[in-house]
Each structure stands twice: as structure tokens, then as C-alpha cells.
Amino acid sequence: VDSVPIDDRGLLLGDGLFETILADAGRLEAFEAHADRLIRGCAALGLPAPEPDRLRAAAEAVLRGTGLAGVRAAVRLTWTAGSGGRGLERPARPEPRLLAQAAPAALPAGPASLASVAIRRNAHSPLSRLKTLSYLDNVLARRQALAAGADEALMLNAEGEIAGGAAANLFWIAGGRLFTPALACGVLDGIMRAQTLAAAADLGVEVVEARAPPVVLAGAEGVFLTNSLIGLRAVDEIDGRPVPRHGLVEQLNRARG
């Protein structure tokens, strides 16, 4: 599929979901977790869900079709609510549309800098915990961060608690413990987030899913971002202030494999 009709609800209303999967020389990393999350998202949105096999076949076909089966690539699967009439209400039987794209995905070089942005995440919507086609808040948050000269946004939620990046989960280390915002803060249930929490537990590191104000980051012994494409990426600066490096970041990056 190269195009969608203009009555597609994904296009008109952001009604749908997506996943971005790392393909390493043709191997789809954590494919089951991605398919699972998309299917859980369909339940949350009230949409028919795809079969995992269909998702895998689409991902593998687009890797072959784009000649990216031999390199490090990002596969994006998009599941729209399908065509619909005018207005907010879906047709009685939505017929979702599956789209697949692939692009080369190099690992970012070096640590990331963060900038606080004004846009806040909305924990009072299930969208804050899902990868939906209504992703414009994230687009704008990233834009604000880039305009401030940083690589990624530091987003809070409406209550002023730390939420994460525009396209990454956030972790920090304090008192030897590993912290990340609780899902209830309005953060994506990240697959690399879950892998990182599991890896930390395996290493015997105490992990805390927290509701915390941003001031705690000023005292952190280390800060890092996670997502499926970058794995773990250290943060070396927040709003112009340096952040210490911590050996646990590299240790977790190796351990999660």
C-alpha cells in the first residue's frame, strides 16, 4: 500500500495506532512485545485488532521490498481505524487499514541533551500511554526542545510530575536506585522501558516507578533515555546543566540484550 483514501480516519482524526520496531539485519527485535502492545491498544481504543502473523508478514515484506533486510532499520507498522463518514463517530464495523514502512536507523552518536518544554502530557487520557496516530503533542515537544538547542524534550504531565521525552522513556539514578515515571504519570508503556526495568532487577538494582517533580533530576547520579530504536542513551545535560555519567547505564545496555 502506497497511499490511503482521504476518508481514512487515521488521516482525518488521528484515529489509529502505530509501532516502531528495530530490525537488525532482518531480525525484528521484540516483535511479540510490539504486536502485543498494538493489540492491547486496539482494545483501549475499541478497534478491531490485527493478527500478529499479519503484522510480522507486513514487516518482513517491507524490509525485503525496501532492500533494508541486511542493515539496521526501523520498521513502522500503522493500524488506522479505516475509512469512515463525516464526524467523530466510527462506522458500525470499522475496517482498519495496515500500513508498513521501513527506513535505515543509525544509532545516535553520543549522549543526549534535554530541554524542558511547555507542553505537558495528559495522564487523564489513555493516549498518553499509547502510540497513537494523534502524536502532535510529541511533534511539538520535540520542536520546542530542538529550538532550545537540545536533542530531546523533557516533558512533565499536567500535575507537574516528570513524564519523559517526546519519543523516549526517561530514567534516573539516585541513591543507587533506578527511577522511572510510573505509567500513571501519562507515559508510554515502552518496550525498552520494560526490558530495562527487568535488566535492573536481574542486576539486583532496586527499581522505583515514581511520581516525582523535576527537581529530583538536579540531584540525579545519572539520567538516560530508552526506546526501541536507541536502546539506552545517556543524558549529559538538562536545560544547560551537566548531568553526571553513571556506569549503570552501560551495564544495563549490555544486560538487557
Place this chain on the structure above:
Amino acid sequence: VDSVPIDDRGLLLGDGLFETILADAGRLEAFEAHADRLIRGCAALGLPAPEPDRLRAAAEAVLRGTGLAGVRAAVRLTWTAGSGGRGLERPARPEPRLLAQAAPAALPAGPASLASVAIRRNAHSPLSRLKTLSYLDNVLARRQALAAGADEALMLNAEGEIAGGAAANLFWIAGGRLFTPALACGVLDGIMRAQTLAAAADLGVEVVEARAPPVVLAGAEGVFLTNSLIGLRAVDEIDGRPVPRHGLVEQLNRARG
């Protein structure tokens, strides 16, 4: 245009804006206000803006092309951020895409019932005040209202203040004064909202743009919804409790013309 390529950022990320304009026997109601709002929205999102003449030509062409120039119709204009690469960041020079659709639009029969929904509007994002392609919160809010047997959602913001409907602004009458949530509550800067406020002022009715908890609606002397397609529509029930009728609703509906 009948389709868009699957790399369109409106489709992939909800990156874009739309307007829904009432066409009455071919006449575009409040066209300038709609064009203005879309152009202001582009500034808020950092997108190139269209010329109003181009919007008008597209709206008129779709009315003719669909044979709806002689009836009551809704014209939807969609302005996507255009094609883009992988990820949140826009290309250096976005080339937005203009889409136009038209559909018959009958006036809803009789008053509306509202149901409180769990999803809240996010005043900490400019999206809450714009008609963007990231409209899934509104889709879900409407779904929750319909599931509760009502016609439209009663949405609060994250602070628990009254915001409005899923696709309408909300007004209430109390102590002879007319109230509507302030834009800072995270509500769309509705064109019919502005017309209603102006009509009330012309009638000598005191108007208040308020931050108010939903309990005030229990004591209201009248409640109504507004949007460009329905004009003013009385609310006769909120969460199963009857709402009194008030003569001002009809008076304003006539006066705004």
C-alpha cells in the same frame, strides 16, 4: 485529491489542522473566520499557511463536484504537514497538503443529552485550543458519551474545570448571566462560540468566560452547545438529570444570524 501517500505526516502523526464549514445552498458560512483560524493554527504549529483564496476555491470546487452546492452541507478542509521522513521531526521545508471533502449535514433534531466522561482535555497543550489532526481524545470522549446513552460528552480539563463537548463549545445560564469556559481551560476557540458571545453582548446579556467546576451546571437555568454545523443546540439532560429550558437559547440562535 482522493488519496494521500503513506508518508504524509497528517496520517502518520496527526500533524496538521482542519476546519469544518457549514455550506448553506453553496454559501460558505463565516468562511473568513474559518480561514483565519486555520492560518493562526499554522502559526501555532510552525507550519506554512495556505492563502484564504486557495481554501475558498477548494471548498467551492468540492461542493460542486459532489453535487452538494444546493443543500445544507459540511465542507471539511484538511491541511496536513505534508510528506516527511521517519520520526517526529519535520523536513526543513514542509510542503503541506490541502484536502477538501463535503457531506450532507442535517440539523440535529431536538435538544442534546450529555454524559460526563473520564477523558480530560489538556490545557497544557496548544492542541486543546485547535482543530488538529490529532483528534483521538475527542473521538474517545464521544464514544464514552454514546456508550452512556447520551448524545455528547461533557469534558473537564485536567484541573477538573468544565471544558466543553467532544465537538462543541458549552454554555450555561446562571443568575441571568451567560457563562462559557475560558479558552485557558483548554477549549476550542469556536467560531460559533465567538458569534454567541457577541450576540449575547448585543442583547445586553452579561457574559463571563469562566473557570468553573462541573457542580455549577447542576444549578444552571439553561445549558447549550455550539458549533459551526449545529449553531446553538439546547441541552436537556446531563448525566440523567434534567436541565431546565431557557428562552435565551432560542433568542441567541435567532440573534447570531
